[in-house]
Amino acid sequence: MKFTRISLQNFKCYADADLRLNPGVTVIHGVNGSGKSSLLEAAFFALYGARALDATLSDIVTTGADETIVELWFTHAGGDYHLRRRIRATGEQPTTAECVLEGPSATYEGAQDVRAHVTELLRMDHEAFVNCAYVRQGEVNKLINATPGERQDMLDDLLQLGKLEEYRSRASKARVGVGRVRDDKQGALSQIAEQIEAKEEKELHETLNRLETELQEVESEIERFEDQREAAVETLETAESVLEEYEAKREELTTLEDEIDELQETIADTERERESLQSEMGELRATIEDSEETVKGELADSELDADADIETVDERLADLQERDEQLRDELESYKLAASEHESDAENARERAKSLEEQAAEKRTRAEDLATEIEADEEAIAERRERLAGLTEEIEELQAQFEDAPVEIGEAEAHRESLADERSDRQTELSDLTATIEQQRESIQEAEALLEAGKCPECGQDVEGSPHVESLADERETLAELEAEREQLREQRERLDERLERAEALVEAESEIERLRDRRETVSELIEEKEASLSEDRERVNELRESAAELESEAEDERAAASEAQAAAEDAREEIGTVNEQRGELKERRQRMERARDALEAIEAAESELERLRERRADLAETNEERRQRLADKRERKAELAEAVEQSQVESARQDRQNAQNYIEQVDEKLDELRERRNDLQSRIGGVSNEIEELEGLRERRGELEATVQRLESLYEETEQLESMYGTLRAELRQRNVETLERMLNDTFELVYQNASYDRIELDGDYELTIYQKDGQRLEPEQLSGGERALFNLSLRTAIYRLLAEGIEGTAPMPPLVLDEPTVFLDSGHVSQLVALIEQMRELGVEQIVVVSHDEELIGAADDLVHVEKDATTNRSRVERMDSAALVEP
Numbered sequence: 001m002k003f004t005r006i007s008l009q010n011f012k013c014y015a016d017a018d019l020r021l022n023p024g025v026t027v028i029h030g031v032n033g034s035g036k037s038s039l040l041e042a043a044f045f046a047l048y049g050a051r052a053l054d055a056t057l058s059d060i061v062t063t064g065a066d067e068t069i070v071e072l073w074f075t076h077a078g079g080d081y082h083l084r085r086r087i088r089a090t091g092e093q094p095t096t097a098e099c100v101l102e103g104p105s106a107t108y109e110g111a112q113d114v115r116a117h118v119t120e121l122l123r124m125d126h127e128a129f130v131n132c133a134y135v136r137q138g139e140v141n142k143l144i145n146a147t148p149g150e151r152q153d154m155l156d157d158l159l160q161l162g163k164l165e166e167y168r169s170r171a172s173k174a175r176v177g178v179g180r181v182r183d184d185k186q187g188a189l190s191q192i193a194e195q196i197e198a199k200e201e202k203e204l205h206e207t208l209n210r211l212e213t214e215l216q217e218v219e220s221e222i223e224r225f226e227d228q229r230e231a232a233v234e235t236l237e238t239a240e241s242v243l244e245e246y247e248a249k250r251e252e253l254t255t256l257e258d259e260i261d262e263l264q265e266t267i268a269d270t271e272r273e274r275e276s277l278q279s280e281m282g283e284l285r286a287t288i289e290d291s292e293e294t295v296k297g298e299l300a301d302s303e304l305d306a307d308a309d310i311e312t313v314d315e316r317l318a319d320l321q322e323r324d325e326q327l328r329d330e331l332e333s334y335k336l337a338a339s340e341h342e343s344d345a346e347n348a349r350e351r352a353k354s355l356e357e358q359a360a361e362k363r364t365r366a367e368d369l370a371t372e373i374e375a376d377e378e379a380i381a382e383r384r385e386r387l388a389g390l391t392e393e394i395e396e397l398q399a400q401f402e403d404a405p406v407e408i409g410e411a412e413a414h415r416e417s418l419a420d421e422r423s424d425r426q427t428e429l430s431d432l433t434a435t436i437e438q439q440r441e442s443i444q445e446a447e448a449l450l451e452a453g454k455c456p457e458c459g460q461d462v463e464g465s466p467h468v469e470s471l472a473d474e475r476e477t478l479a480e481l482e483a484e485r486e487q488l489r490e491q492r493e494r495l496d497e498r499l500e501r502a503e504a505l506v507e508a509e510s511e512i513e514r515l516r517d518r519r520e521t522v523s524e525l526i527e528e529k530e531a532s533l534s535e536d537r538e539r540v541n542e543l544r545e546s547a548a549e550l551e552s553e554a555e556d557e558r559a560a561a562s563e564a565q566a567a568a569e570d571a572r573e574e575i576g577t578v579n580e581q582r583g584e585l586k587e588r589r590q591r592m593e594r595a596r597d598a599l600e601a602i603e604a605a606e607s608e609l610e611r612l613r614e615r616r617a618d619l620a621e622t623n624e625e626r627r628q629r630l631a632d633k634r635e636r637k638a639e640l641a642e643a644v645e646q647s648q649v650e651s652a653r654q655d656r657q658n659a660q661n662y663i664e665q666v667d668e669k670l671d672e673l674r675e676r677r678n679d680l681q682s683r684i685g686g687v688s689n690e691i692e693e694l695e696g697l698r699e700r701r702g703e704l705e706a707t708v709q710r711l712e713s714l715y716e717e718t719e720q721l722e723s724m725y726g727t728l729r730a731e732l733r734q735r736n737v738e739t740l741e742r743m744l745n746d747t748f749e750l751v752y753q754n755a756s757y758d759r760i761e762l763d764g765d766y767e768l769t770i771y772q773k774d775g776q777r778l779e780p781e782q783l784s785g786g787e788r789a790l791f792n793l794s795l796r797t798a799i800y801r802l803l804a805e806g807i808e809g810t811a812p813m814p815p816l817v818l819d820e821p822t823v824f825l826d827s828g829h830v831s832q833l834v835a836l837i838e839q840m841r842e843l844g845v846e847q848i849v850v851v852s853h854d855e856e857l858i859g860a861a862d863d864l865v866h867v868e869k870d871a872t873t874n875r876s877r878v879e880r881m882d883s884a885a886l887v888e889p
């Protein structure tokens with residue numbers, strides 16, 4: 001058997017892992033806590049479930065995950081198997097949602113079926129698997145520390161010897177059971193024999209005969225008494241019927257007497273009712289007379305006769321009603337006419353008023369317009385005066401130009417040319433003044449030099465200087481220049497005068513311009529005013545005419561209003577008349593109605609009178625009938641009184657008494673006899689039952705005797721079977737223990753190769769003892785940690801070999817799974833472990849899976865699987881180190 005693939009989802013530290021496993025030695029390595037053990041546990045879990053791991057489902061579901069899926073593929077005896085377990089962890093407790101094992105020929109579902117089939121396939125339950133094939137981490141010493149008894153159970157189980165023990169104990173149980181049943185049956189048998197004996201002593205058949213004879217005698221006596229009783233009952237019945245008849249007649253008589261009394265009473269009551277009807281009728285007649293008086297009085301002043309009937313009065317009332325309606329219609333039409341006329345009058349008055357108001361308004365507007373016209377005329381006159389004034393002013397200003405050098409319109413040009421001329425003179429004057437100043441200064445300088453005796457021109461001594469003469473010329477030139485300047489000044493003053501005049505002309509010119517504009521404007525205004533004035537005059541005339549027209553219209557409306565008012569007054573007068581007529585009419589109708597009411601009352605009283613009369617006659621008739629009935633009843637009463645005869649009644653009473661007495665006595669006697677009969681019958685039943693029981697007991701005794709015999713032989717058979725299974729197991733165990741001891745010694749020698757130990761002994765009670773070379777004995781617990789590990793591995797390997805070789809049929813040879821087997825070993829012994837693994841392989845173990853980080857072991861591996869945990873996600877990852885890594889789709 002070998003694993004081919006394992007796939008995990010959310011198993012412990014694995015989120016998602018899928019690993020192919022090959023035949024040969026696979027070493028799984030990785031740092032502590034990376035998930036190596038978990039991988040092996042997953043395979044084990046797939047095969048046997050969580051309980052086999054000593055864990056719960058919550059332990060194996062990745063913390064926080066909702067679902068865990070573990071799948072394991074393996075081959076066994078040439079067939080392919082697929083195991084799938086799915087755990088749902090959404091509820092409070094995780095549960096197995098799916099557990100399926102698919103084999104080559106069948107599919108198993110449900111954890112229980114799957115586990116059972118795996119156990120059958122591997123010929124191991126989970127404990128056996130852990131004891132031989134799967135060495136869990138930290139469990140190296142498990143087999144050594146076990147007690148011999150536990151070891152025996154374990155090995156017996158593995159070697160299927162447990163089955164024999166099971167069969168033996170079953171046989172033993174069966175033997176005990178059979179023995180118990182046999183003893184029970186035997187007890188029952190002796191009890192029955194005792195019962196039979198007791199019953200046979202009682203002479204049951206004689207007793208039965210005696211009782212039956214007695215019963216016959218009692219029964220014939222009962223029959224006799226019953227006949228006599230019947231005759232007495234007949235006599236009693238006859239007497240009773242005679243007495244009953246007598247009672248009935250007496251009763252009828254009493255009833256009749258009551259009825260007669262009642263009838264007499266009723267007749268008297270009816271007579272009294274008739275009298276009261278009579279007096280009621282008298283009252284009605286008086287009412288009729290009163291009403292006839294009323295009718296006569298009310299009709300007296302009318303056109304009707306005093307004996308007029310209701311129909312005639314109703315006709316008359318209808319006429320009066322009709323007349324009143326006519327008057328009411330008339331009244332309405334007068335009222336309507338009056339209000340129409342009044343509203344006509346009102347309308348006309350209003351129209352007149354409005355027309356007058358319009359006329360007055362028009363007159364006012366005409367007067368206002370006339371006043372405006374007057375004011376405008378004055379304004380025109382004033383403007384004309386202003387026009388004349390402006391013309392005068394213009395003429396005065398024009399006169400200034402009469403002796404002027406220029407015409408009107410040229411003044412400005414003239415002033416500019418004068419101003420230019422003056423500015424030219426001014427410039428000449430300034431130049432000249434500067435020349436004069438220069439001349440004066442040079443003269444003063446020359447005079448100063450001269451005073452100092454120097455030549456004013458060359459600075460030489462004056463004596464003999466030619467330049468002294470020229471000073472006089474200089475002074476002459478200065479005088480000429482000054483005269484010229486005087487001339488220029490005069491010219492400038494004349495020009496100033498002329499400029500003044502020219503500026504005045506410019507001013508006059510612009511004033512004329514302004515005045516002319518003004519005059520133009522005023523004359524335009526006058527023209528406009530005159531045009532509007534004539535329009536206004538026309539308008540005043542129109543307004544006055546229209547006012548006069550409106551006034552005459554108002555006059556007409558007023559006349560119409562007083563006409564309508566008069567018509568309204570006439571209508572009102574008519575209304576008064578009609579109202580008066582209606583008042584009279586109403587009074588006549590009321591009288592007529594009173595007469596009618598009285599007539600109706602008469603009619604009602606007369607019909608009531610008729611009714612009462614009839615009722616009275618009816619009552620008289622009824623009473624007549626009653627009197628007849630009374631006479632009949634009195635007759636019947638006399639008859640009955642005669643019929644009741646006293647002597648007959650007396651003898652009937654006697655007969656009844658006698659019969660009753662006899663029946664009482666005979667009943668007592670009969671009760672006594674019947675009781676005796678019952679007693680006899682039940683005694684007979686009891687005796688018959690006992691006879692039947694006796695027969696039953698005899699039958700049962702026969703049956704029990706046969707059963708006890710059969711149980712006896714069965715007991716012997718089970719005894720033989722039990723001892724056979726016991727012997728068989730002891731023999732087999734002995735054979736296996738010998739083989740196991742040999743294999744254990746071989747293996748231990750191979751792996752340990754230490755000179756100090758001679759051999760290991762495994763005795764029939766599974767005690768393990770180690771013998772040293774010097775013959776000293778050691779318990780396995782006394783070995784060192786490493787020795788213990790090697791010893792344990794040797795023992796397991798030996799068991800594994802024994803299983804592989806020692807059992808008939810196909811050996812299951814599950815993969816050998818070792819979790820950290822090297823922990824306690826030094827490096828030399830690791831090599832021996834490698835050798836051990838090699839040997840196992842040679843022995844035919846197809847697959848060995850080892851968790852280890854030992855270099856040497858890694859070196860010996862066919863396949864290397866690396867396990868690693870991601871530090872951030874805390875999830876593990878598996879990785880095949882050879883190139884044939886995962887190829888699963």
Ligand SMILES: Nc1ncnc2c1ncn2[C@@H]1O[C@H](COP(=O)(O)OP(=O)(O)OP(=O)(O)O)[C@@H](O)[C@H]1O
Nearest residue numbers: 012013032033034035036037038059060061062063
């Ligand atoms: N239910 C779980 N959910 C998540 N993680 C879990 C769960 N159970 C165990 N683990 C984690 O799985 C990790 C791996 O444990 P495992 O025993 O497989 O490690 P290992 O590789 O065999 O280590 P060592 O070499 O120390 O034996 C542990 O660190 C543990 O925290």
Ligand SMILES: [Zn+2]
Nearest residue numbers: 033036037137
């Ligand atoms: Zn580990």
